[in-house]
Amino acid sequence: MLQTNVQATPLVTMTGAGTCRQGRWLVRGVDLSISRGEIVTLIGPNGSGKSTTAKLAIGVVRPDEGHVSRLANLRVGYVPQKLAIDWTMPLTVDRLMTLTSSLRGREIDAALEATGIRHLARAEVQHLSGGEFQRALLARAIARKPDLLVLDEPVQGVDFAGEIALYDLIKTIRNTTGCGILLISHDLHVVMAETDTVICLNGHVCCRGTPEVVRESPEYLRLFGVRASQTLAFYSHHHDHTHLPDGRVLHADGSVTDHCHPADGHHHGDAGRAGPMRIVHAHGPDCGCGQVHSNPAATGGDNVAERRDA
Numbered sequence: 001m002l003q004t005n006v007q008a009t010p011l012v013t014m015t016g017a018g019t020c021r022q023g024r025w026l027v028r029g030v031d032l033s034i035s036r037g038e039i040v041t042l043i044g045p046n047g048s049g050k051s052t053t054a055k056l057a058i059g060v061v062r063p064d065e066g067h068v069s070r071l072a073n074l075r076v077g078y079v080p081q082k083l084a085i086d087w088t089m090p091l092t093v094d095r096l097m098t099l100t101s102s103l104r105g106r107e108i109d110a111a112l113e114a115t116g117i118r119h120l121a122r123a124e125v126q127h128l129s130g131g132e133f134q135r136a137l138l139a140r141a142i143a144r145k146p147d148l149l150v151l152d153e154p155v156q157g158v159d160f161a162g163e164i165a166l167y168d169l170i171k172t173i174r175n176t177t178g179c180g181i182l183l184i185s186h187d188l189h190v191v192m193a194e195t196d197t198v199i200c201l202n203g204h205v206c207c208r209g210t211p212e213v214v215r216e217s218p219e220y221l222r223l224f225g226v227r228a229s230q231t232l233a234f235y236s237h238h239h240d241h242t243h244l245p246d247g248r249v250l251h252a253d254g255s256v257t258d259h260c261h262p263a264d265g266h267h268h269g270d271a272g273r274a275g276p277m278r279i280v281h282a283h284g285p286d287c288g289c290g291q292v293h294s295n296p297a298a299t300g301g302d303n304v305a306e307r308r309d310a
């Protein structure tokens, strides 16, 4: 689990909030609060009201019932799910940063540095990879040092290895700036296990709590099924190495070796593998990593995940 520094005064508080269009409630009765240093993740099927809830939280959409309050002078960094960019027009990354408001050069540099794409400042946005583009959007959102970062599906178009790197980056941003983060995900990727509070939506709040609590709840299981819960169980433990497509092993300290270390715990996953239901931990008697697999206590890891290894 993440180290958190959640402070008492919420940045945003929603109480029984809902919004209605053409006589249809898009979402209703949402109670939600986000504090500094907290990561709240909205999950739910397509059309379940995740984006609408985020827009209610930051004031882009007004509630037709209930109440939404925000800290005075709250600064919000928002990465929407869709961005209206004219891809026929040349647009560099540093120009993207200042499209809607002005920023000083050093603010641009700092944000690009923090997201690991400073070297791409002059690159054309349309030539960026999926992961680089998401980092550029993230840089744009953090440049004004927001109190609250709202990220609507920030890993779209990114492969699995890039996805993990992006979530690590989001965590780092939270840890270094102390901002609150509202994340939206339409499925159950690594994000759910990396979060403080999960809110499961389906037009209303189905269930909420820590990832551990949510994955056991009957509402969650009804919505996503038992297999999803097991996948989450896998993700909710410490991951310390990643198997690269060429068979080598990338360790948490950045070193790359031909095989696992004897003390290695769990994988991040197989780099490049796609899809939400990845069962990635492949340790077994012949995996060569030197771990004892039959005794969960031997590795000190999460029991549920260890049982899956045996």
Ligand SMILES: Nc1ncnc2c1ncn2[C@@H]1O[C@H](COP(=O)(O)OP(=O)(O)OP(=O)(O)O)[C@@H](O)[C@H]1O
Pocket (backbone or CB within 6 Å): 021, 026, 044, 045, 046, 047, 048, 049, 050, 051, 052, 053, 081, 186
């Ligand atoms: N401005 C609007 N007017 C009418 N209906 C809308 C409007 N905005 C959203 N909706 C509808 O509200 C529902 C919830 O939409 P929302 O975008 O919040 O869902 P979501 O959970 O974010 O979905 P997805 O995972 O597909 O992105 C959908 O049925 C959508 O069609």
